[in-house]
Amino acid sequence: MNELLVNAVELLRRPGTERSETFETTISSLGIVDARLPDGPVSFRARLEVLSDGIVVSGEVRARWVGECRRCLSPVGGEVAVPVHELYQVRVSDPEAFPIEHDQLDLGPMLREALLLDTPSSPLCRADCAGICALCGADRNAAPCACDTSVRDDRWAALDALRDDSR
Ligand SMILES: [Zn+2]
Ligand SMILES: [Zn+2]
Incomplete structure (x- = not known):
């Protein structure tokens, strides 16, 4: 059972509606292997807006990250909070859109991409380190x-x- 799959059939019957939902997963469930993102909880507060030809998923994904200051090498870290705004389509006409396959939205690939892109890769412990x-x-x-x-x-x-x- 994948907690990041959303049934699109029900939603697509009602264009113009929206619904809010919080998804919980983990770094390892997302298949992320990255020193910046130790295994731990990931939460995604999502809003699903139904269009006539797709579903817009927006919200914020949060996870814990760690690293070391690029100048003094002291440990740094905290919570990364990445805003996301993505379109899912049954017939993909937008080159940026994610596909709706087997009547389902799979939020996994989107969350993985957002976290890997937005986690600091060369952090500073403070701006004037x-x-x-x-x-x-x-x-x-x-x-x-x-x-x-x-x-x-x-x-x-x-x-x-x-x-x-x-x-
Ligand atoms: Zn430093
Ligand atoms: Zn010196």
Whole structure:
């Protein structure tokens, strides 16, 4: 029994209606194998809006994530809350739409995609984390060292800009 399957037949009989429902699953049930997303509960507060030719699923998916600060390597983590808004269609005419197969909506692939895309991949423990000194190894959040790392800092800024773009 897959708790993420929704019977579409009933819904599609009533275009213009909507219904709210909360779905509960786990990281492992979604088939996610990713160091950022340890196995644990996933909840999805959904709204299902019935159109004449499909169903719009929107809401927010939440799960716990972990990682390490990309500058000082201290553990970071929290809850990721990803807004989703997707269309499911019986006859897929929208290239972005998910298919309704065997009269069912399968929310699994959508939730998996949303979590993998929106979980931070190069987090910071805080926006102004000073990081670890590349020369002496000191944690510069704890105490500034006397090393001249201005060249290195410039490279960091360039790298950060790249990473921010790619997120
Ligand atoms: Zn840090
Ligand atoms: Zn230093």
